[in-house]
Amino acid sequence: MDERGRKRTVLLETVERIGEVVRSGVAEGERTGTLSRNTVGALSDSGLSGLKVPSDLGGAEADPTAQLEVLEALARIDGAAGWCLMVQGGSSGMLAAFLPDEAVREVFRGSIPYAAGAPIPRGKAVRAGDGFRVSGRWQFGSGIHHSDWVLAGALIAESDGPEGPRVFVVPTSEVEIHDTWHVSGLKATGSCDYSLNDVFVPESFSFSLADLFGGNAQRGGPLYRMGMPGFVTMEHTGVALGMGRRALDEITSQAESKLRGISPSAIARRASFQKDLGRADLQLRAARALAIEVFERAWEVVCTGRVPEPALQAEMRSVATFATEVACEVTTTAYLYAGGGVLYDSNPLQRYFRDVYAASQHVMVSNSAYEGLAQFRLGLPDANPMA
Secondary structure, eight states, X not given: OOHHHHHHHHHHHHHHHHHHHHHHXXXXXXXXXXXXXXXXXXXXXXXXXXXXXXXXXXXXXXXXXXXXXXXXXXXXXXXXXXXXXXXXXXXXXHXXXXXXXXXXXXXXXXXXXXXXXXXXXXXXXEXXXXXXXXXXXXXXXXXXXXXXXXXXXXXXXXXXXXXXXEEXXXXXXXXEEOOOOOXXXXXXXXXXXXXXXXXXXXXXXXXXXXXXXXXXXXXXXXXXXXXXXXXXXXXXXXXXXXXXXXXXXXXXXXXXXXXXXXXTEEGGGOHHHHHHHHHHHHHHHHHHHHHHHHHHHHHHHHTTTOOOOHHHHHHHHHHHHHHHHHHHHHHHHHHHHTGGGGGSTTSHHHHHHHHHHHHTTSGGGOTHHHHHHHHHHTTOTTOOTTO
């Protein structure tokens, strides 16, 4: 087994080791609207929070396929935990790879921090001395209640130069968290809105969004040349496939005891169910195999020192979208066969149904991804992987 294989094995064994802690926190997370502290502690203490952090800073610096498999395994236990590790891992990875040395020494002092937020430039920043004054409001701060640092993308206003958008990093204590996360799915992610009001951020605590998209990292290896959207697509793929597989696990385990029909019989004995179960299994496996093929191709590119070209970026995003759609279809199939019992909180299928459809609403897995892929296939001059 090579080094990649050994690392992947260790990470997957770690997920299995903390599985019971994660399972035991599900009800609390649903009730409180954020991951349980025990779950957050397990993710941090186990080292999984460093999934995308460079090894020089104590992280796993996992390759794309390993990330997919780890997040798939965790989401199979709890979709919300998988989602939060996806966001936290990606956010901490961005800080570790793209921030200047001065900020990294502070942010990563002693341990891998819990980071949240979004690089999307929805705020405004004005130059002020050796930094910026940042204001704005951002949505979907998954995991923000447990975070140490928050990312906030912003456009530079009143600048004399051609500055592009930047990503700013601030302590969570400087952020106002808004109680907006009253939702049907992914309840335990605590994905509240957050805002900054004229907060000063030193320039060293920011990085160019163009560097993130272009894979121009300050530190770390090939992973940080994935560019955008490539840097996050394997995460969405893994979480979706994990939730879809758990839904299939659940209906399979319930099939012998679940009776349906005027003359009730176990759905396990019905040919229609058997056909749909077999088909769903193959759908998940096919989507997974396609994703790994595409991400391995991208990994080969970054290992040669290059950033995946825009056409491959579009393909990676489309794969994540496709995997999410497959997971939704499989989960729907399981949900419909479960009957009225699926409506009760005691049946995990209802939670996975809610969670996978919530995950499908993320901009990264919008079906517009297919438009971008088609634009490249058609050779259109304005083809865009973020169509």
